Amino acid sequence: MKKEESVVRLTEVGKAFEGDVREVRALDGVSFDVPEGQFVALLGPSGSGKSTLLQLLNGLQKPTSGVATVLGVDPNRSGKAELRALRRQVGFIFQDFGLVGMRSVLENVCTGALGRLRGPRSGLFMYSRKLREQALAQLDRVGLADQAFQRTDTLSGGQQQRVGIARALMQRPRILLADEPVSSLDPLSSQQVMELLADIGRTESLTTICTLHQVDIALTWADRVIGLNTGRVVLDSPTADVRDTDIACLYQGPQEPAVLAGTPS
Numbered sequence: 701m702k703k704e705e706s707v708v709r710l711t712e713v714g715k716a717f718e719g720d721v722r723e724v725r726a727l728d729g730v731s732f733d734v735p736e737g738q739f740v741a742l743l744g745p746s747g748s749g750k751s752t753l754l755q756l757l758n759g760l761q762k763p764t765s766g767v768a769t770v771l772g773v774d775p776n777r778s779g780k781a782e783l784r785a786l787r788r789q790v791g792f793i794f795q796d797f798g799l800v801g802m803r804s805v806l807e808n809v810c811t812g813a814l815g816r817l818r819g820p821r822s823g824l825f826m827y828s829r830k831l832r833e834q835a836l837a838q839l840d841r842v843g844l845a846d847q848a849f850q851r852t853d854t855l856s857g858g859q860q861q862r863v864g865i866a867r868a869l870m871q872r873p874r875i876l877l878a879d880e881p882v883s884s885l886d887p888l889s890s891q892q893v894m895e896l897l898a899d900i901g902r903t904e905s906l907t908t909i910c911t912l913h914q915v916d917i918a919l920t921w922a923d924r925v926i927g928l929n930t931g932r933v934v935l936d937s938p939t940a941d942v943r944d945t946d947i948a949c950l951y952q953g954p955q956e957p958a959v960l961a962g963t964p965s
């Protein structure tokens with residue numbers, strides 16, 4: 701990627717899914733650019749296309765129209781090796797943490813490096829000492845070095861999400877995609893996790909795109925808010941300029957994705 705290029709660029713991106721009785725446009729003419737280091741909150745009602753958009757940036761979904769590039773690469777037109785190389789640079793934070801509860805915290809963090817290792821690993825001591833030290837440093841970064849050897853399922857939800865962040869950082873990503881990272885957390889843990897994401901983004905110039913249902917949290921921590929409704933961008937603004945009426949408009953109006961013309965309703 702050339703220095704001046706956007707980290708993420710979407711041009712008139714559309715995504716349609718075949719449903720049981722009809723086809724829906726999960727995304728419809730979505731265009732925006734995200735520069736390096738920006739923290740973007742993706743807001744919108746349920747079914748507005750937020751998760752589909754994240755999956756598309758991770759190469760898990762292909763657009764049915766338009767072009768999406770990530771770090772200058774179009775996942776839709778990449779070969780397997782190029783897609784693998786791209787995915788290594790894109791860390792993913794899951795709503796349900798995506799950790800193996802019966803394994804230690806440190807081992808879960810080590811798995812974040814699997815994309816840059818050859819062959820499978822099972823058990824903490826299958827990872828090199830250097831890698832375990834890197835994982836410990838990431839745990840220290842998220843404030844959990846003291847819990848490194850605990851079973852992961854003994855940690856609170858907020859702590860587990862911080863383990864998920866440490867694991868993603870082991871990839872040495874350039875982008876973090878977070879799908880509702882605080883939806884199962886209490887208010888204090890939610891703020892702590894978001895503060896951590898914002899801090900990591902700022903200090904490491906990491907571009908972060910985060911879907912959220914909590915408007916107040918988005919407005920507290922994100923640099924920019926992009927709002928989707930029925931697969932379309934209806935709000936795209938620096939956080940400081942977002943007005944209450946913008947938020948009200950975002951959550952008003954039709955909440956069902958558009959039915960494609962010519963398909964039965």
Ligand SMILES: Nc1ncnc2c1ncn2[C@@H]1O[C@H](COP(=O)(O)OP(=O)(O)OP(=O)(O)O)[C@@H](O)[C@H]1O
Pocket residue numbers: 717718719724725726744745746747748749750751752753957
């Ligand atoms: N694999 C799929 N097959 C069929 N339809 C899908 C698929 N994935 C998403 N959709 C549909 O696309 C639309 C957008 O879904 P998406 O999950 O992206 O919304 P969302 O904004 O993330 O919702 P939520 O906030 O509830 O997670 C919805 O109507 C959904 O039912």
